[in-house]
Amino acid sequence: MNYKGEIQYVRFYTAGSAAQKLETRVEKKSPPKKMPRPTPAPVVKTPVVIEPYAIIGTVVAVVMVALVILGFFHLNRISRHRAAMEKYIESVTAENQTLQMQYEQGYDLEKVRDTAEAMGLVPVDQVKHIKVAIVEPMKEREPSFWEAVWEDIQELFA
Numbered sequence: 001m002n003y004k005g006e007i008q009y010v011r012f013y014t015a016g017s018a019a020q021k022l023e024t025r026v027e028k029k030s031p032p033k034k035m036p037r038p039t040p041a042p043v044v045k046t047p048v049v050i051e052p053y054a055i056i057g058t059v060v061a062v063v064m065v066a067l068v069i070l071g072f073f074h075l076n077r078i079s080r081h082r083a084a085m086e087k088y089i090e091s092v093t094a095e096n097q098t099l100q101m102q103y104e105q106g107y108d109l110e111k112v113r114d115t116a117e118a119m120g121l122v123p124v125d126q127v128k129h130i131k132v133a134i135v136e137p138m139k140e141r142e143p144s145f146w147e148a149v150w151e152d153i154q155e156l157f158a
Contacts, residue, residue: 143151
């Protein structure tokens with residue numbers, strides 16, 4: 001059997017203790033033998049598979065998100081425009097009411113009626129209505145394209 005050195009199971013020395021340090025045998029070490037490097041395993045290149053459906057789905061999702069964001073901004077712009085139009089309609093309605101009051105105060109109906117009667121105007125129910133019927137002459141029917149061609153052919157042989 002090969003000699004493996006003295007076996008020591010119990011070591012009395014501990015760092016920082018008053019115990020004596022045991023002498024250890026120092027074996028002369030031979031330089032390490034150079035081991036041949038193992039040949040590297042061949043590198044297998046795995047192709048990267050690009051899934052077209054995944055790319056198309058991602059592009060569609062990005063486009064849809066962009067459209068949702070644009071729709072949100074468009075909706076905000078329309079709501080601001082709607083609020084501005086409602087405010088404008090309120091101001092125009094108020095202006096219309098003031099102008100209508102000015103118009104009604106600007107004339108007197110009795111004065112207008114007296115002026116109309118002085119000019120010879122009378123109420124509608126006092127006027128005699130006469131209905132006149134006009135007979136429209138009948139229009140001659142124009143021949144169709146084929147009828148015109150047939151007539152031209154008949155005129156050639158007449």
